[in-house]
Amino acid sequence: MGASAHLSPDVFAADCPTRRVLDRIGDKWAVLILILLARGTTRFNELRRLIDGISQKMLSQTLKSLERDGLVSRRVIPTVPVAVEYAITPLGRTLHDAVDPLRIWAETHIAAVEAAQKRYDGGGQASA
Amino acid sequence: MGASAHLSPDVFAADCPTRRVLDRIGDKWAVLILILLARGTTRFNELRRLIDGISQKMLSQTLKSLERDGLVSRRVIPTVPVAVEYAITPLGRTLHDAVDPLRIWAETHIAAVEAAQKRYDGGGQASA
DNA sequence: CGGCATCCTCGTGGATACTG
DNA sequence: CAGTATCCACGAGGATGCCG
Numbered sequence: 001m002g003a004s005a006h007l008s009p010d011v012f013a014a015d016c017p018t019r020r021v022l023d024r025i026g027d028k029w030a031v032l033i034l035i036l037l038a039r040g041t042t043r044f045n046e047l048r049r050l051i052d053g054i055s056q057k058m059l060s061q062t063l064k065s066l067e068r069d070g071l072v073s074r075r076v077i078p079t080v081p082v083a084v085e086y087a088i089t090p091l092g093r094t095l096h097d098a099v100d101p102l103r104i105w106a107e108t109h110i111a112a113v114e115a116a117q118k119r120y121d122g123g124g125q126a127s128a
Numbered sequence: 129m130g131a132s133a134h135l136s137p138d139v140f141a142a143d144c145p146t147r148r149v150l151d152r153i154g155d156k157w158a159v160l161i162l163i164l165l166a167r168g169t170t171r172f173n174e175l176r177r178l179i180d181g182i183s184q185k186m187l188s189q190t191l192k193s194l195e196r197d198g199l200v201s202r203r204v205i206p207t208v209p210v211a212v213e214y215a216i217t218p219l220g221r222t223l224h225d226a227v228d229p230l231r232i233w234a235e236t237h238i239a240a241v242e243a244a245q246k247r248y249d250g251g252g253q254a255s256a
Numbered sequence: 257c258g259g260c261a262t263c264c265t266c267g268t269g270g271a272t273a274c275t276g
Numbered sequence: 277c278a279g280t281a282t283c284c285a286c287g288a289g290g291a292t293g294c295c296g
Contacts, residue, residue, distance in 0.1 A: 013180050019156065021234035021241075026154035028147065044258055052141050055290055060259055070244025081257040082296075091240055098233035105226035106149035112219055113149075116198025172278055183270055188279060209277045210276075 024069065029054055029062045031099055037072060037088040038096045044084050071095055152197065157182055157190045159227055165200060165216040166224040172212050199223055 013019075024030055032051055036042060042050070048059050063086060066072035071092035077083040088096065141147075152158055160179055164170060170178070176187050191214060194200035199220035205211040216224065 017238035018231050018234040019160075020238065021230065022153075022156045022159055025150075025230065026156050028150045028154055031150055032147075056259075057291090058289065061289090068245055068248040069241045070247070071241075076258090079257090082259095084258060091237065091244070094237060095233055098229040101226040101229050102149065102153065103146050105223055106146040109219065109222060110145035110148065113197045113199075116219070117196055119198070120196040184279080185271090186269065189269090204278090207277090210279095212278060 024065075025099065027062060027065070029058050030066060033059075033062055033066060033086075034071065034088065034092060034096050034099065035103070037086055038093065041075075041085050041087040044086070047086065066092070152193075153227065155190060155193070157186050158194060161187075161190055161194060161214075162199065162216065162220060162224050162227065163231070165214055166221065169203075169213050169215040172214070175214065194220070 029051070032054075033047065036047065036050060044059070044063075047063075048054060048056060051059070063072060063074070067074050071089055073087050073089050075085045075087065077085065157179070160182075161175065164175065164178060172187070172191075175191075176182060176184060179187070191200060191202070195202050199217055201215050201217050203213045203215065205213065
């Protein structure tokens with residue numbers, strides 16, 4: 001490889017779709033919200049309460065992005081103090097399914113990663 | 129906290145492993161490098177050339193992180209002008225496998241996402 | 257309640273230069 | 277060639293305040 005004058009434009013070209021998705025996924029809040037909504041329709045402040053550490057700005061902003069991408073749907077319930085429900089869309093569900101292996105991996109291999117880190121940090125120079 | 133009265137603390141608590149992995153994945157360069165190395169051992173500047181838009185700082189930095197996490201291995205070949213080869217580790221391979229569905233999803237659904245975006249941008253307020 | 261606007265900070269990451 | 281160190285700009289994102 002490397003020789004193929006033009007190898008598959010998988011992820012190395014900036015205009016690749018995978019890059020775009022990766023950027024979305026890179027938005028950690030987006031993934032968290034997606035996973036959360038995959039479990040059921042949730043209201044704005046409920047999401048805020050559930051997701052530890054998210055600011056209202058980020059939540060709002062991320063939800064809007066997700067909605068724009070067609071991954072999440074927004075439903076306004078015109079009660080007295082307005083209520084808003086967010087739900088995952090079928091498309092969003094498919095992304096959730098694609099992300100899930102990653103979640104599994106995390107839980108399965110996090111220990112190995114942390115072990116490697118310790119090995120790297122300590123073993124790097126202080127070969128005590 | 130510790131599962132007080134809520135649902136499983138999968139990804140909503142800041143101390144969750146998934147969060148950490150998500151942050152790694154969030155590093156788009158990391159994923160790109162991982163995918164690239166999954167195809168074969170590659171040298172530093174070769175990586176730089178292959179990955180469009182990456183700076184040497186980011187490449188160096190990301191490679192170091194990946195190495196620290198035990199996802200990538202580094203091999204120095206003491207030739208005259210030193211040469212360094214990077215390869216994916218077995219652990220890295222497993223992560224790559226977990227990320228792959230995401231890549232597939234991207235290529236499969238990117239069109240739907242972009243359609244949704246157009247719908248959102250234009251459809252929301254066509255008077256512009 | 258849900259959400260937008262403003263301000264301000266602080267980390268991310270590019271460009272550059274220098275070393276082994 | 278492979279990397280490190282420095283400087284610096286930019287924008288992500290938290291805090292706050294106000295409105296539907």
